[in-house]
Amino acid sequence: MYQAKGHITKQAHVDIPAGTYEEQHGREGFFGPVSHLYHRHPPTGWTRIEGDCRPQAFHADRVETTGDAPTTLLENADVTLGVARRRGTPPYFERNADGDELWFTHRGAGVLETDYGQLRFGVGDYLVIPRGTTYRFACADECFFLVIQSLGTRLRQPERGLLGQYSLYDATTIRTPDLLALTRTEGEYEVRVRREGKLTRIFYPFHPLDVAGWKGDLYPWALSIHDFCPVMSHRAHLPPSVHVTLVGEGFVVCSFVPRPLEETPGAQRVPFYHRNIDFDEVLFYHAGDFFSRDNISAGMVTLHPHGVHHGPHPKAIEKSWSPGKTHTDEYAVMLDTRRPLHATDAARQVEWKEYYLSWQ
Numbered sequence: 001m002y003q004a005k006g007h008i009t010k011q012a013h014v015d016i017p018a019g020t021y022e023e024q025h026g027r028e029g030f031f032g033p034v035s036h037l038y039h040r041h042p043p044t045g046w047t048r049i050e051g052d053c054r055p056q057a058f059h060a061d062r063v064e065t066t067g068d069a070p071t072t073l074l075e076n077a078d079v080t081l082g083v084a085r086r087r088g089t090p091p092y093f094e095r096n097a098d099g100d101e102l103w104f105t106h107r108g109a110g111v112l113e114t115d116y117g118q119l120r121f122g123v124g125d126y127l128v129i130p131r132g133t134t135y136r137f138a139c140a141d142e143c144f145f146l147v148i149q150s151l152g153t154r155l156r157q158p159e160r161g162l163l164g165q166y167s168l169y170d171a172t173t174i175r176t177p178d179l180l181a182l183t184r185t186e187g188e189y190e191v192r193v194r195r196e197g198k199l200t201r202i203f204y205p206f207h208p209l210d211v212a213g214w215k216g217d218l219y220p221w222a223l224s225i226h227d228f229c230p231v232m233s234h235r236a237h238l239p240p241s242v243h244v245t246l247v248g249e250g251f252v253v254c255s256f257v258p259r260p261l262e263e264t265p266g267a268q269r270v271p272f273y274h275r276n277i278d279f280d281e282v283l284f285y286h287a288g289d290f291f292s293r294d295n296i297s298a299g300m301v302t303l304h305p306h307g308v309h310h311g312p313h314p315k316a317i318e319k320s321w322s323p324g325k326t327h328t329d330e331y332a333v334m335l336d337t338r339r340p341l342h343a344t345d346a347a348r349q350v351e352w353k354e355y356y357l358s359w360q
């Protein structure tokens with residue numbers, strides 16, 4: 001039942017009618033029924049918002065963290081997003097009984113020690129830790145992580161569909177742990193188990209990572225954001241769903257990495273305006289030049305809730321076609337969630353409260 005009225009363009013995101021701003025109003029993320037609306041004003045041109053449903057931004061790198069559980073910033077019944085700092089090697093091990101964890105390394109390097117062995121990691125690495133794994137971070141310097149916790153089903157790779165199984169990232173880029181060579185196993189060892197947000201401390205008279213061998217298809221693994229291969233079209237801007245990296249129940253995680261900009265004259269080079277019905281959108285800005293957003297720097301998190309428009313900041317559309325601008329130069333991690341997310345007190349303490357006015 002496709003319909004069209006008034007001033008439109010033949011191909012969405014290309015040759016937008018002069019004096020209009022294109023908005024994509026769609027369902028089911030970017031997969032469901034969709035219409036494009038050609039507005040006479042940018043849909044983000046509000047003068048004020050009264051009420052809680054508004055774009056929010058947080059200085060995640062300024063959050064005070066403790067040595068234990070990651071500090072949660074945003075949460076719903078399916079997923080939490082938080083940050084954690086780790087320094088040196090703690091005298092205890094951790095285990096999360098509530099969910100699978102995804103640790104994204106924003107800063108630092110080291111070794112993740114697990115039941116399954118050790119995984120070396122550095123800046124830009126995603127570390128997938130299945131629920132119930134016993135682990136410990138041994139950090140060479142101060143590490144800062146974005147931590148996503150999947151409370152429902154396990155984290156898994158996306159279906160590649162028409163793209164083929166070697167797209168997005170090749171199975172060969174996935175790193176798995178190497179068995180630990182224990183030099184010392186006597187003494188008392190502590191494992192801190194997190195369940196429903198509470199800590200239980202279990203003590204052993206032997207090293208808890210004492211595995212001599214293992215087999216199976218459940219284990220921690222690592223993937224570098226630098227090995228993620230973005231999908232793009234030189235002719236028309238593709239939706240962010242082409243960057244899906246991991247899938248959980250009620251959410252997806254996407255990676256934004258540098259890529260060539262669209263080349264066809266008239267093609268829109270920045271994300272289209274949309275009111276992201278069906279998914280809340282969270283971005284963690286990791287590195288580079290976030291050219292579609294003003295005043296956003298590495299280490300910040302933005303939240304765009306269901307129902308309120310977002311899109312490029314006013315200068316970005318012009319800047320995207322400036323001479324010599326041929327590539328994006330940004331690394332970011334996106335979390336899209338089915339259920340609305342709620343900011344915690346820890347997040348509110350580092351909120352940039354005027355963010356929702358930053359399109360004016």
Ligand SMILES: [Fe+2]
Nearest residue numbers: 274276281310
């Ligand atoms: Fe978006």
